[in-house]
Structure formats: C-alpha cells, structure tokens
Amino acid sequence: MTLCLLLVALVGCGAGPAVDAARAEVQAVLDRRAEAVLDRDPAAYARTGTRAGFDNLRAVPLADWSYRVTALDRTGDTASASADLRYRVEGYDGAPVTTTRALSLSRDGDGRWYVDSDRPARKSGQQLWDQGAARAVHGERSLVLGVGQPDGKLRDYAGLADRAVPAVSDAWGPEWAGRVVVLVPETLEGMAGLLGSPASSYRGIAAVTTGSTGEDGPAPADRVIVNPDAFGLLGDPGRQVVLTHETTHVATRVHTSAATPLWLSEGFADWVGYRDSARAPAEAAPELAHAVNSGEVPAGLPEDEDFGFTGDADRLARAYESGWLACRLIATRWSERHLTDFYRAVGAHEDREGAVEEAMHRVLNTTREAFTAEWHQYVRESLT
Numbered sequence: 001m002t003l004c005l006l007l008v009a010l011v012g013c014g015a016g017p018a019v020d021a022a023r024a025e026v027q028a029v030l031d032r033r034a035e036a037v038l039d040r041d042p043a044a045y046a047r048t049g050t051r052a053g054f055d056n057l058r059a060v061p062l063a064d065w066s067y068r069v070t071a072l073d074r075t076g077d078t079a080s081a082s083a084d085l086r087y088r089v090e091g092y093d094g095a096p097v098t099t100t101r102a103l104s105l106s107r108d109g110d111g112r113w114y115v116d117s118d119r120p121a122r123k124s125g126q127q128l129w130d131q132g133a134a135r136a137v138h139g140e141r142s143l144v145l146g147v148g149q150p151d152g153k154l155r156d157y158a159g160l161a162d163r164a165v166p167a168v169s170d171a172w173g174p175e176w177a178g179r180v181v182v183l184v185p186e187t188l189e190g191m192a193g194l195l196g197s198p199a200s201s202y203r204g205i206a207a208v209t210t211g212s213t214g215e216d217g218p219a220p221a222d223r224v225i226v227n228p229d230a231f232g233l234l235g236d237p238g239r240q241v242v243l244t245h246e247t248t249h250v251a252t253r254v255h256t257s258a259a260t261p262l263w264l265s266e267g268f269a270d271w272v273g274y275r276d277s278a279r280a281p282a283e284a285a286p287e288l289a290h291a292v293n294s295g296e297v298p299a300g301l302p303e304d305e306d307f308g309f310t311g312d313a314d315r316l317a318r319a320y321e322s323g324w325l326a327c328r329l330i331a332t333r334w335s336e337r338h339l340t341d342f343y344r345a346v347g348a349h350e351d352r353e354g355a356v357e358e359a360m361h362r363v364l365n366t367t368r369e370a371f372t373a374e375w376h377q378y379v380r381e382s383l384t
Contacts, residue, residue: 034066036054037057040058050118059136061143063089063093064087078106079105082101084099100121103115131190134147135147139158139159139161141166142162144157144182165180172272177250180246181221185225191228201309207245224246224250237279241277255343256347261346262304297380301375302323334364345362
C-alpha cells in the first residue's frame with residue numbers, strides 16, 4: 001500500500017509541471033490568435049493554426065476578443081482544450097458575451113502548438129459566424145448580422161429595429177442603451193443552433209431574445225435572434241410587433257430577475273409591441289378570445305410553465321395573450337407609469353415568493369386576489 005501511494009505521488013509530481021507548461025503554451029497561442037482577430041490579420045491568424053472561420057468574422061465590428069483556457073487534456077503531441085471565449089461588439093455590448101469553445105491542437109517537431117479546430121463546446125450554442133460568413137447592416141439604432149441573407153432583407157430588419165427602439169423608450173423610459181443587435185440565421189435550424197436547442201423547440205416562434213437577467217453593472221449583451229421561417233410568414237404590422245416586443249426585453253433586462261413571472265415579462269413586452277397598434281383586443285388575442293367565447297375563461301394568471309415553447313401552441317398563445325391583457329389592464333385602470341413602476345418593483349424583489357403581491361400592494365394599492373378578479377372581468381369585457 002505504501003509503495004502504491006508513493007508511485008501515485010511520483011507520477012502526479014511528474015505530470016503536473018508538463019501539463020501546466022503545455023497549458024501555458026496553448027494559452028499563448030490563443031492570445032496570439034485573439035490578437036490576430038482584432039487586428040484583422042489573416043497571416044498572423046494562420047500562423048496559430050487553421051484559418052477556418054476567420055473570413056466569416058470580417059464584417060463583425062469587434063471591440064474585444066479573448067480566450068481563457070479552462071481545461072487541457074494532452075496526449076503526446078496532441079491536445080484537446082476547453083476555453084471561454086469572451087467578445088464584445090463595438091458600440092453595442094456593455095458587457096461581453098461569454099461562450100465555451102472546444103479546441104483540438106497539435107504540436108510540430110519544434111514544439112509549437114497549433115489550433116486544428118475551434119468549435120462550440122458540447123451544450124454551448126453556435127455563434128453566428130460558425131454557420132457561415134456573417135454580413136452586417138448598420139441601422140441608426142441597430143446592428144443586424146445575418147448569414148445566408150441578402151443585404152436588402154437585412155436592411156428591412158434594421159428598419160424594423162430602428163422603429164422599435166424609440167417606441168420602447170417612449171413606453172419604458174430612456175434608462176437603457178437605446179440600441180439593439182439582431183441576428184438573422186439562414187433557417188430555423190440555424191436559429192436553433194445559435195440557441196443550442198432542437199429546432200422543434202422554436203418552430204412557429206418568430207424571434208427570441210437572449211441575455212442574462214438582473215445583473216448589476218454594465219448592461220448584458222443581449223441578442224434578438226430571428227427565426228426567418230416563421231418571421232417571413234408575418235405581415236408588416238406583425239413583424240413590427242415582434243421586433244418591438246423583443247427590443248423591450250433588451251430594454252427591461254436589468255430590471256428582470258428570477259422574481260419576475262413570465263406573465264409580466266412577456267405581457268409587458270407584448271403591451272409595448274401593441275401600444276401604438278389600432279388592433280382591437282380580440283384581434284390581438286385571438287386564441288384567448290376563442291376560449292372566452294367558448295365559455296373557457298382562465299381562472300387565473302398563467303404560470304411560467306404555460307410559456308413552454310415545446311408544449312401546446314394554443315396554450316402558449318393564450319398565456320401570452322393573458323399576460324398582455326394583465327399589463328394592459330394596469331396601464332388602463334391605473335396608468336402607464338404605474339405599469340413600469342410595477343415591473344421594476346417586482347424585479348427588484350429578492351426572490352419570486354411575495355414579489356408580485358408586495359409590488360401590487362405598494363405600487364397599485366391592491367391585492368393579488370383583487371387584481372386577479374378584476375383581470376378576470378377585464379378579459380371577459382375585452383374579448384366578448
């Protein structure tokens with residue numbers, strides 16, 4: 001037993017420095033690789049290994065790009081590494097995007113390491129340029145990045161986003177960055193790849209917004225990701241509602257936390273999206289209107305699980321429409337300022353329990369039970 005322990009100790013002491021040295025060398029290669037990306041230097045990039053992906057980044061306005069090796073598994077002259085990639089888009093990201101990459105490397109006869117492949121780590125979503133050459137269109141208040149999309153279509157997205165930003169600021173207030181990044185992959189499958197989820201999860205969903213919620217400090221790097229298949233089926237008013245809805249999530253992100261129920265975050269985003277629309281409630285909430293007119297008025301506000309993309313599409317639509325009417329009720333019965341103050345108050349709560357009830361008491365001077373009863377009646381009156 002003593003001999004075995006001694007052998008293990010000796011092997012451990014011998015392997016540690018070698019792995020640490022290789023890790024430091026790989027980190028140095030990735031540092032040079034990141035510098036080449038920022039310098040737009042293809043020759044310097046090629047000297048670190050494969051050039052795959054470099055040209056796909058040419059149109060992306062990058063402010064920062066860096067790697068941090070988090071794990072290394074070396075076998076002789078080959079190695080696999082896990083690294084955190086952090087990058088910021090110039091003029092848009094207050095904080096970096098962080099994603100995990102899986103890298104394969106090899107060492108030449110002179111002992112120099114080279115990158116053979118750089119791809120998303122398992123369970124990490126792709127970046128847009130992993131799917132092909134990114135194209136960029138700069139709007140007045142937006143940046144649209146697309147793959148496999150003509151410039152004219154990307155300009156259309158930029159126009160929608162440029163109109164969404166002031167509409168959101170008018171409803172929410174000016175306390176946000178006032179700009180948005182929109183990603184337009186070529187297909188639904190491309191959207192799913194960016195989100196690291198099966199395509200079936202987003203079939204029929206026109207767009208989603210990604211980003212960390214409730215963070216202190218600089219605003220997180222949000223992305224509006226479009227499903228071009230579903231988005232293309234919408235008319236012009238519907239497209240504007242969708243982009244305004246998603247831009248609202250960007251604006252409200254730092255005031256959205258684990259305490260915020262989905263009926264409030266999604267309902268508020270829909271309220272902003274429809275705020276300047278002339279559509280009647282029954283037109284904007286057709287699934288809920290059908291249920292109400294069939295005698296199936298919901299008993300209460302939707303739960304978070306009602307918003308699952310992989311569930312019943314009609315149930316999902318009713319959940320969104322119910323949340324929208326709840327926010328519309330607050331804006332109408334109290335005021336728009338009460339609605340935004342209520343949203344902020346809920347998000348500022350430490351956790352979910354009691355957040356809505358406390359905010360209703362403090363901001364709306366009502367109880368959850370009284371509000372639910374009033375919402376129940378409002379749904380009936382608005383949709384019948």
